[in-house]
Amino acid sequence: MAKGDPGASTRGRRAAPRSRKAVTGDPELVQLLTPAGERIESVTGPDGTVYRVDFTDEEYRGLYRDLVLVRKLDAEATALQRQGELGLWASLLGQEAAQVGSGRALRAQDMAFPTYREHGVLYCRGIDPIMPLGLFRGVDQGGWDPNEFKFNMYTIVIGAQTLHATGYAMGVTMDGKTGGEDGEAVIAYFGDGATSQGDVNEAFVWASVFNAPLVFFCQNNQYAISEPLERQTRVPLYRRAAGFGFPGIRVDGNDVLATYAVTRHALDNARHGQGPSLIEAYTYRMGAHTTSDDPTRYRIASEVEAWQAKDPIARVKAFLEREKIADAGFFAEVDEQARREAVDLRERVLEMPNPEPVTMFDHVYPNGSPLLDQQRAQFSRYLESFEGSAH
Amino acid sequence: MSRIKEFNLPDLGEGLTEGEILAWLVKVGDTIELNQPIVEVETAKAAVEIPAKWAGQVQAIFHPEGTTVEVGTPIIAIDTDPGAGPIEKSAANLPTPSAAALAAVEVAPAEGMVEPGLIGGPAPGGRTAVLVGYGPRTTAAKRRPRKNSAPAQTTVIPAPTHAGPAPAPAAPTAAPAAPTAVPAAPVVPAAPVVNGNGRVGGPVLAKPPVRKLAKDLGVDLRTLTGSGPLGSITREDVHRAGSAPTVAEPLAAAAPASSAASFGADREQRIPVKGVRKLTAENMSRSAFTAPHVTEFLTVDVTRAMKALDRLRGRREWRDVRVSPLLLVAKAVLLAVKRHPMVNSTWAGDEIVVKEYVNLGIAAATERGLIVPNIKDAGQLTLRELADALTGLVQTAKAGKTSPADMSGGTLTITNVGVFGVDTGTPILPPGESAILAFGAVREQPWVHKGKVKPRLVTTLALSFDHRIIDGELGSKFLRDVGDFLTDPEAALLAWT
Numbered sequence: 076m077a078k079g080d081p082g083a084s085t086r087g088r089r090a091a092p093r094s095r096k097a098v099t100g101d102p103e104l105v106q107l108l109t110p111a112g113e114r115i116e117s118v119t120g121p122d123g124t125v126y127r128v129d130f131t132d133e134e135y136r137g138l139y140r141d142l143v144l145v146r147k148l149d150a151e152a153t154a155l156q157r158q159g160e161l162g163l164w165a166s167l168l169g170q171e172a173a174q175v176g177s178g179r180a181l182r183a184q185d186m187a188f189p190t191y192r193e194h195g196v197l198y199c200r201g202i203d204p205i206m207p208l209g210l211f212r213g214v215d216q217g218g219w220d221p222n223e224f225k226f227n228m229y230t231i232v233i234g235a236q237t238l239h240a241t242g243y244a245m246g247v248t249m250d251g252k253t254g255g256e257d258g259e260a261v262i263a264y265f266g267d268g269a270t271s272q273g274d275v276n277e278a279f280v281w282a283s284v285f286n287a288p289l290v291f292f293c294q295n296n297q298y299a300i301s302e303p304l305e306r307q308t309r310v311p312l313y314r315r316a317a318g319f320g321f322p323g324i325r326v327d328g329n330d331v332l333a334t335y336a337v338t339r340h341a342l343d344n345a346r347h348g349q350g351p352s353l354i355e356a357y358t359y360r361m362g363a364h365t366t367s368d369d370p371t372r373y374r375i376a377s378e379v380e381a382w383q384a385k386d387p388i389a390r391v392k393a394f395l396e397r398e399k400i401a402d403a404g405f406f407a408e409v410d411e412q413a414r415r416e417a418v419d420l421r422e423r424v425l426e427m428p429n430p431e432p433v434t435m436f437d438h439v440y441p442n443g444s445p446l447l448d449q450q451r452a453q454f455s456r457y458l459e460s461f462e463g464s465a466h
Numbered sequence: 467m468s469r470i471k472e473f474n475l476p477d478l479g480e481g482l483t484e485g486e487i488l489a490w491l492v493k494v495g496d497t498i499e500l501n502q503p504i505v506e507v508e509t510a511k512a513a514v515e516i517p518a519k520w521a522g523q524v525q526a527i528f529h530p531e532g533t534t535v536e537v538g539t540p541i542i543a544i545d546t547d548p549g550a551g552p553i554e555k556s557a558a559n560l561p562t563p564s565a566a567a568l569a570a571v572e573v574a575p576a577e578g579m580v581e582p583g584l585i586g587g588p589a590p591g592g593r594t595a596v597l598v599g600y601g602p603r604t605t606a607a608k609r610r611p612r613k614n615s616a617p618a619q620t621t622v623i624p625a626p627t628h629a630g631p632a633p634a635p636a637a638p639t640a641a642p643a644a645p646t647a648v649p650a651a652p653v654v655p656a657a658p659v660v661n662g663n664g665r666v667g668g669p670v671l672a673k674p675p676v677r678k679l680a681k682d683l684g685v686d687l688r689t690l691t692g693s694g695p696l697g698s699i700t701r702e703d704v705h706r707a708g709s710a711p712t713v714a715e716p717l718a719a720a721a722p723a724s725s726a727a728s729f730g731a732d733r734e735q736r737i738p739v740k741g742v743r744k745l746t747a748e749n750m751s752r753s754a755f756t757a758p759h760v761t762e763f764l765t766v767d768v769t770r771a772m773k774a775l776d777r778l779r780g781r782r783e784w785r786d787v788r789v790s791p792l793l794l795v796a797k798a799v800l801l802a803v804k805r806h807p808m809v810n811s812t813w814a815g816d817e818i819v820v821k822e823y824v825n826l827g828i829a830a831a832t833e834r835g836l837i838v839p840n841i842k843d844a845g846q847l848t849l850r851e852l853a854d855a856l857t858g859l860v861q862t863a864k865a866g867k868t869s870p871a872d873m874s875g876g877t878l879t880i881t882n883v884g885v886f887g888v889d890t891g892t893p894i895l896p897p898g899e900s901a902i903l904a905f906g907a908v909r910e911q912p913w914v915h916k917g918k919v920k921p922r923l924v925t926t927l928a929l930s931f932d933h934r935i936i937d938g939e940l941g942s943k944f945l946r947d948v949g950d951f952l953t954d955p956e957a958a959l960l961a962w963t
Contacts, residue, residue, distance in 0.1 A: 154501045
């Protein structure tokens, strides 16, 4: 499994084949891999930055494997919800490249602040993918250690994590951890809908004036639940950054290579003390907002079909096949691995124990409190009043 | 663990209590894989496919298509090890609804403790009414026995909230109260309704929880005389009026909805509004009260068109094609749209979106209710392709397999009310569309033809359109063109294409 850092290796780099100079499609969009799977050698951004990647064959295959696994595990979670095993699930279908590209661009020391849909980033951070399922099954609070994995807890409140990330990033500066290759950068994930939140705009202001080492990573999946983008903004979202005084750029969020290149550049700027930036990863939520939502009520099938043609995984597969980086045996092996991991995920979810009722008192304060101790004792006595009680 | 596993209908959204089985995608005896779609279920939120939780062989299907099933009820039994030989007919293995399957119709012992309609009291679907979100189920819930106490489930302890002189509900045994019991005091005044203030008619005064209680008990507030302040109706008034059915009510609510009309003692039937009916109602109200509708009528002689259809049917290459008058109407509409593109548009607040493509909606009456699937980009189709698309659309709709994608994105609609034998109507626009054409029955009528009254095949067209976008002139020209085509299709084709 390619859990390593594809960009860090210097062995056997592969120059982009069939190089094309021009940016295809929207000139405002950084793209290195077209929907047909054709590589674009490099793209020069509006500020003169040249975006490019040169990965080894192994790294290209690793990214493909990440994308497929992340999608398969997500589909399994959706199925588990339909079967009554999860209360809810927010699928990332269609956004795999935005998440894997940015997740793999993070260096080990970087800190990430997710929403509740960043299952792909979570996977790239090396966290067991079952973790969020415990949260959505209602048996735990999503119990990974944010400090160990440098990946904060899922935040359900829309946009709130951008403020947490800003404060954290300001702390990184105060600790003197920026200004070099080994500097620490912070990334805050949010969606197009969150850009209308006060929290996000406040985070923009604070990060800007305190020059926080922070990358605002907006996955613009076109819908804030049912609200389309044209009800969210009158300018492309990435241009909002200019008003706050830091750079903004739009990347093809269905292109894992471009997302990687743009995010890596923005993170490096931040870690060197160059301050915040905004990335708008232009993508599409192929599924429902959550399993409680019916997207057919607010968007038309032809729009979904148009985005289907821009699938993030199909283009990588086409590229790998065309450049003979991978063969049918590799694709079959990845599919088989995905199937096995999905079955494993399912089995482990079904075995997740229900928590003991008294554990709800455990994580309120780090060192407990006398009042809580009293309540816990009362509640235990109540539970013990039943027959067959284990207490 | 038994090798036969029952799958219970899960809560597919957040806080849903029931779902309607739209279509079974598997049948008894089928071998199925893990996560294979087995059933399509429509809830208040969405129609979704449910993937199989286990691989194996379908042993039994408990609910036919079209039934509404409570969340938590078994819907299918799957033999997870079909290769292991025949199944012993032990109780645990019987492919019949287990106790849990039937539990949904039991009344939980504690249900009488809190009044319906109060927070914490029972709500429809066997759940507990809570302020926000969905509460715990009260049906099929088994209270754990307390230590050092005799089983006491049958003892009903009146809760403190159960105030007032209303008679305590009878012990909630399984048997419902005899239906012969006449409600003690439903006031059905012969005189005009007088409310507490002595005013005749006007709004009824009652607090929201009391209204909720009345709704739950099926009591019509307008028939009551209030005893509260300012003549408002109190909780007790409602109980008095609905005292007899209070115990029977949850039972009736939990029983599967019967398709046959089942009238209560008041000779009224209450049908829950949900699924397609609810969506239809919302769409129609929204459209009727936001888009200013105008309807115009045109009666045309379609004798020539019907003869043209006959000639079409007679052609060898059209032998297997279903050719209906609707096909010509669809063609007429598509040609007329080309001449008047503004008709195919959407009002979007500060702009009008005119579409080059026509997703032609056809209103269809199905067992699920009114649905309007559409033919995508119908303007690009040849007549033959259009005929095939119409046939496919109707068959899919009749089979109840129309997908949400088929129904979304319509731009212009035809409703074929003629099939019911009526002349015309004033159709309501589907939301987002600005014109809808009603096609009435084609019948032989006296008609002035070449200076003489002759029996001719005549039909009436009605066009409703959104007057914000389409002026009378445009609407009239469009309708006239549709009529011209149906009067003489050959000439219109020559003239326009």
